[in-house]
Amino acid sequence: MFRPGTGTAWGCVEMTRVDVARLPRQATRDAYGEALVAAGRADARVVALDADLSGSTKSQKFGALFPERFFNVGIAEQNMIGMAAGLAAAGKIPFASSFAIFVTGRAFEQVRQSVAYPGLPVRLVGSHSGVTVGQDGSSHQAIEDIALMRVLPHMTVLVPADGPSTRALVNESLSIEGPVYLRLGRPAVPVLYGEGGFAAPPFKAGGSVTLLAGRDATIVACGVMVAEAVTAAYRAEAIGLSVGVIDAYSVKPLDRDAVLAAARATGALVTAEEHSVIGGLGGAVAETVAEEYPVPVIRVGLLDRFGESGAPDELLKLCRLMADDILAAVRRAVAVKR
Amino acid sequence: MTDQRTKAAPHNQPGTPEERHARLAEAARQLRVEILRMTAQAGSGHPGGSLSSAEIIACLYFDVLRLDPARPSWPERDRFVLSKGHAAPVLYAALALRGFFPRELLATLRKTGSCLQGHPHMRTTPGVEVSTGSLGQGLSMACGLAAAARIDGAGWRTWCLLGDGETQEGQVWEAAEAAAHFRLDNLVALVDNNGLQIDGPVSQVMAVDQVPRWQSFGWRVLEADGHSIPDLLAAMQAALAGSGRPAVIVCRTTKGKGVSFMEGQADWHGKAPTPEQLARALEELGCSGQGPALPGGVSR
DSSP states (O other), X not given: OBOOOOSXXXXXXXXXXOOGGGSOEEEHHHHHHXXXXXXXXXXXXXXXXXXXXXXXXXXXXXXXXXXXXXXEOOSOHHHHHHHHHHHHXXXXXXXXXXXXXXXXXXXXXXXXXXXXXXXXOOEEEEESBSGGGOTTOGGGOBSSHHHHHHTSTTOEEEOOSSHHHHHXXXXXXXXXXXXXXXXXXXXXXXXXXXXXXXXXXXXXXXXXXEEEOOSSEEEEXXXXXXXXXXXXXXXXXXXXXXXXXXXXXXXXXXXXXXXHHHHHHHSOEEEEEEEESSSSHHHHHHHHHHHHSOOOEEEEEEOSOOOOSSOHHHHHHXXXXXXXXXXXXXXXXXXXXX | OHHHHHHTOGGGOSSOHHHHHHHHHHHHHHHHHHHHHHHHHHTOSOHHHHHTTHHHHHHIIIIISOOOTTOTTOTTSOEEEESSGGGHHHXXXXXXXXXXXXXXXXXXXXXXXXXXXXXXXXTTSTTOOSOOOSTTOHHHHHHHHHHHHHHHTOOOOEEEEEXXXXXXXXXXXXXXXXXXXXXOTTEEEEEEEOSEXXXXXXXXXXXXXXXXXXXXXXXXXXXEETTOHHHHHHHHHHHTSOOSSOEEEEEEOOTTTTOTTTTTOGGGSSOOOOHHHHHHHHHHTTOOSSSOSSTTOOOO
């Protein structure tokens, strides 16, 4: 087991190795469905909206239990965002869910004008982010949603890596004053936090978890790429590199202290996200170190391209989003440093 | 709920119907005066669509809406959403004259640091319920407000004013279908049907036949002369009769109403009057260019 990282305390000590491949798996959207129900039970202000994808986003469970607090608006994301804004203006805490591309892209200007500008506490929930949507192809694969939400003033952007952190962040979001974008995925992913995995710290906006400490480079990852980053860090040992891993689940506000501590301690950073290398976590990390403590930052992500149809695992390979791709980036970062 | 509403219901105002109508007509006149003064002072803004809404806003803010200017966040207040956010001057004038903020602030419209943004912003202006200005979004927010009232079993109502050109936005019809589907009969929409948009007549730019359009979306449709106080009050009263369906009042109006050289001119959609034009306009409205429109303003 590992000592829990707090996001600001650098230097977690590895005790035993987490076998990522053997961890149980759960999709973050499934964890969201459970967490939304729990939030609805705990807080009567919680309402939910969906746009005909409640079976996929898992908001359906909430709708079945709290029908008077659930609004399926049909295939009309713009109206969903506006209704969520109105509900929030009247004191509710709305969770508005759809596929990530529709909730952030189709309704972008509604999010900007009706939600972000007045800073209303709407929780935008985008499931089916990234290429791991799979066979549906590029039309349904959000590769730019983090960038779209991160650029908006007032917006908090959270990208959990697994089920337990998703549940914790849904709960945590109840106490965040402004709007929040929660990015979720379709496939079952390793349960990183909990038994057999890493100890779960408190998850909060602006936080991060230092999963592994390193000397030569640090991988800053979010979402499904955190598990790949851990695997990459273990493989790096075989080639004599000591590599740290940070789960940067709070892309905005970014845990600047943790990122800068890693830059100072290891002198080279790699970012890993299932998102364009432009404007997402890689952008956030590069901007931060460029201003405060410049070190090489190699970004792993979609290289200014769209996704396509295929099996999720094959698409991760095709788009160079696997552990070995991260490892190659680590070698580049270390080489640039020297 | 019904009893509660009756106590503060619009039609229990003191005085005869004639006195009530005269009071609201005077309120509309004062709104026009303030619209012209503040846009002239700002050097920009949207007088045309503000002037066409003057009687609608006068009836709402000086009679129909249950509000307490001393408590802008009173939970039981009625909510008003100005979906046609460019008509901010008429809303700001009504809020100032009702006492939500000092009337002197109207002179700061659109100025750096002012609480009166070019389009309504809920975080800067007391009495503004949501932030609008990007057309087509207000009715969705009004649906959310109405849904919240229903969840809470609260008696307050939500009113939403749209422009007729604005109804070209697809989101308006997403909201319209949702309001009907969710049976939000605590929601009333009003269309300021002045027939003009920036590029010219709505009928030429992109025609929307308001009455059949709203009917086909399952709304209860009422019509009114948007410059007739009795007509508007009757329609607003009828709109409040819950029927399981949302109601819309299509108001026939004239853009630039009340100022001869602005009436029916698309050009006055988003242009401020010069000092000379302001003086002429105020003269037409029976008001000199200086000082308050009437001592003490209007109150309920």
